[in-house]
Amino acid sequence: MSARSSLPRSVAAHGILILYTLIALFPVFVIVVNSFKSRRAIFNEPLALPTRETFDLIGFQTVLSQGDFFQYFLNSMTVTVFSLFFVLLFGAMAAFALSEYRFRGNTLTGLYLALGIMIPIRLGTVAILQLMVATGLVNTLTALVLVYTAQGLPLAIFILSEFMRGVSDDLKNAGRIDGLSEYRIFFRLVLPLVRPAMATVAVFTMIPIWNDLWFPLILAPSEATKTITLGSQVFIGQFVTNWNAVLAALSLAIVPVLVLYLIFSRQLIRGITAGAVK
Amino acid sequence: MSALTLSNVTKSFGKTEVIAGVDLNVEPGEFCVFVGPSGCGKSTLLRMIAGLEDVTSGDVTIGGNRVNDVAPAKREIAMVFQSYALYPHLTVRDNMGLALKQAGASKAEISGATEKASGMLGLQPLLERRPAELSGGQRQRVAIGRAIVRRPKLFLFDEPLSNLDAALRVATRIEIARLHRELGATMIYVTHDQVEAMTLADKIVVLRAGRVEQVGRPMDLYNDPANTFVAGFIGSPQMNFLKSAPLGMSSAQMGIRPEHVAISAEAGQIAGRISHVEKLGGETLVYALTEDHGLLTVRLFGEHDYAVDSAVWLTPDAARAFHFDADGARIRG
Ligand SMILES: Nc1ncnc2c1ncn2[C@@H]1O[C@H](COP(=O)(O)OP(=O)(O)O)[C@@H](O)[C@H]1O
Ligand SMILES: [Mg+2]
Numbered sequence: 149m150s151a152r153s154s155l156p157r158s159v160a161a162h163g164i165l166i167l168y169t170l171i172a173l174f175p176v177f178v179i180v181v182n183s184f185k186s187r188r189a190i191f192n193e194p195l196a197l198p199t200r201e202t203f204d205l206i207g208f209q210t211v212l213s214q215g216d217f218f219q220y221f222l223n224s225m226t227v228t229v230f231s232l233f234f235v236l237l238f239g240a241m242a243a244f245a246l247s248e249y250r251f252r253g254n255t256l257t258g259l260y261l262a263l264g265i266m267i268p269i270r271l272g273t274v275a276i277l278q279l280m281v282a283t284g285l286v287n288t289l290t291a292l293v294l295v296y297t298a299q300g301l302p303l304a305i306f307i308l309s310e311f312m313r314g315v316s317d318d319l320k321n322a323g324r325i326d327g328l329s330e331y332r333i334f335f336r337l338v339l340p341l342v343r344p345a346m347a348t349v350a351v352f353t354m355i356p357i358w359n360d361l362w363f364p365l366i367l368a369p370s371e372a373t374k375t376i377t378l379g380s381q382v383f384i385g386q387f388v389t390n391w392n393a394v395l396a397a398l399s400l401a402i403v404p405v406l407v408l409y410l411i412f413s414r415q416l417i418r419g420i421t422a423g424a425v426k
Numbered sequence: 427m428s429a430l431t432l433s434n435v436t437k438s439f440g441k442t443e444v445i446a447g448v449d450l451n452v453e454p455g456e457f458c459v460f461v462g463p464s465g466c467g468k469s470t471l472l473r474m475i476a477g478l479e480d481v482t483s484g485d486v487t488i489g490g491n492r493v494n495d496v497a498p499a500k501r502e503i504a505m506v507f508q509s510y511a512l513y514p515h516l517t518v519r520d521n522m523g524l525a526l527k528q529a530g531a532s533k534a535e536i537s538g539a540t541e542k543a544s545g546m547l548g549l550q551p552l553l554e555r556r557p558a559e560l561s562g563g564q565r566q567r568v569a570i571g572r573a574i575v576r577r578p579k580l581f582l583f584d585e586p587l588s589n590l591d592a593a594l595r596v597a598t599r600i601e602i603a604r605l606h607r608e609l610g611a612t613m614i615y616v617t618h619d620q621v622e623a624m625t626l627a628d629k630i631v632v633l634r635a636g637r638v639e640q641v642g643r644p645m646d647l648y649n650d651p652a653n654t655f656v657a658g659f660i661g662s663p664q665m666n667f668l669k670s671a672p673l674g675m676s677s678a679q680m681g682i683r684p685e686h687v688a689i690s691a692e693a694g695q696i697a698g699r700i701s702h703v704e705k706l707g708g709e710t711l712v713y714a715l716t717e718d719h720g721l722l723t724v725r726l727f728g729e730h731d732y733a734v735d736s737a738v739w740l741t742p743d744a745a746r747a748f749h750f751d752a753d754g755a756r757i758r759g
Contacts, residue, residue, distance in 0.1 A: 316509055316511060318507035318508070318509045318510075318511035318584075319509075319511045319513070321473070321476070321478050321498075321505070321507070321511070322505065322507060322511035322512075322513070323513070324477075324478060324497075324498045324499065325476060325478075325498045325499060325503065325504065325505050325525070326499065326524050326525035326528055327499030327500075327525060327528035327529060328499075328524075328528060336513075336515065337513065340514070340515060341514070
């Protein structure tokens with residue numbers, strides 16, 4: 149008890165964590181601050197806060213007037229939410245099967261699914277593009293959702309099956325004796341207990357999808373299916389970059405992912421503390 | 427018709443044989459305890475009766491019906507687990523009523539059965555709480571109540587008291603014995619604790635490494651053990667095992683319970699030196715180190731004073747001694 153509450157230790161711990169937070173938030177801070185300044189002010193004093201003279205919403209005006217920015221937003225949201233949903237659903241189901249049932253080839257199946265963690269999906273871009281062309285899915289959001297689901301599943305299965313092995317066998321068996329179906333046992337008993345792990349997986353899955361430029365550029369570059377990351381690229385030119393617009397677009401792009409993160413992180417903390425004070 | 431019959435039941439996990447051919451008959455209303463050291467296969471055997479594990483070979487018959495391929499929920503059993511296994515998202519009332527609800531019972535039927543069971547266990551004040559708001563002892567009573575609500579043909583208990591502290595363990599043990607009398611139900615109870623086995627059982631099944639070593643009433647096992655394993659496992663403190671040769675007997679080993687050894691400072695059969703004395707108030711345990719037989723335990727009633735390191739003489743009561751052959755099997759007669 150005395151070790152935990154000693155003042156120098158807690159000051160040191162807080163100091164280190166605050167320093168880390170500052171470093172981590174600095175780029176975000178610079179982006180957001182500069183998105184509210186005029187072009188000249190951005191270059192003159194990149195770190196200064198916007199003042200009465202330098203405050204300028206030109207970036208946001210450009211972003212909102214050029215291209216269909218709300219459509220891009222909607223596309224990004226759709227792709228991220230659907231991919232996340234499928235990764236969590238199928239990932240959790242596969243993890244349950246691997247951790248709960250003894251069947252021939254269980255370990256091999258687990259290894260096969262884990263391979264995807266080590267092999268980047270981008271290596272298969274050409275084949276994926278051919279597949280999408282053949283199935284007529286080029287320039288659809290479905291193509292992106294399918295690719296991102298495949299990309300997210302290996303890590304999701306790996307993490308979730310570890311957590312599901314930790315769920316009490318007695319609880320599942322009590323459910324079986326009381327006549328619950330395997331689906332009810334999975335959805336009502338096991339899933340709520342691995343909710344913190346689900347939140348972790350959700351965060352790890354969501355951010356790369358939201359930020360991805362590669363697959364939107366290759367599989368769905370049409371105006372109707374552009375994601376926000378791809379949409380922001382119009383402001384970055386070979387010779388001239390509209391920094392106001394780029395920074396404003398990036399600032400706007402942070403908001404939805406931040407909201408999703410807040411939702412999941414609340415789950416995560418609730419799960420951790422529920423376990424700790426049991 | 428017996429309540430439960432196991433005929434030549436075996437279980438293997440891959441190549442490891444965990445249950446090696448168990449035959450057993452449990453009569454209706456009987457309290458049957460499986461006892462044995464950790465890892466001997468008690469839980470596996472119980473889970474096979476419940477249908478949570480497949481049997482590798484052999485037959486499980488409950489109430490006259492072969493149930494090898496019957497799902498757990500259809501076997502008319504109820505199980506109480508060591509870790510309570512209450513559904514964390516349901517209130518006590520819903521925990522207790524879930525099985526009936528799944529079986530399609532009416533609301534009135536469910537609430538009637540829940541009220542009755544919670545009355546028997548004094549759970550009424552807790553009915554609206556969730557498991558997280560209960561103490562360990564309360565949780566285990568809810569788990570027992572959940573089993574009662576189903577009115578099963580067979581109650582299965584897997585070390586239900588192991589997670590409770592000593593005082594609660596005794597209280598809950600007494601409660602389970604009372605429920606058995608009131609319900610007149612058939613119960614199978616697994617424990618590694620021989621005191622629980624002795625105090626609760628009508629019939630004890632002693633298991634070792636997946637085999638049945640002996641089946642019998644508690645006092646039969648105590649007074650007439652079949653081999654050194656049962657003799658050593660049943661009874662606390664443990665039976666003393668002496669080499670027969672130095673005592674001039676033909677068997678390989680002689681077993682004598684600590685209460686059947688006389689101790690004297692002047693004369694006796696075996697010379698020893700006191701190595702430790704435990705005073706428990708009602709009884710005193712004296713541990714004496716002997717040259718031929720190692721450490722022997724003597725159990726005396728009341729308080730006694732013995733100085734550590736003083737020389738003593740021990741004399742086993744020959745009439746109460748058990749004799750075993752070189753393989754540990756009992757030599758009777
Ligand atoms: N699912 C399983 N896979 C492999 N071995 C198992 C499994 N379950 C139990 N065992 C083994 O079976 C033996 C008996 O286990 P168990 O029935 O739990 O023992 P007990 O309840 O008597 O302590 C142990 O050696 C254990 O390692
Ligand atoms: Mg066990």
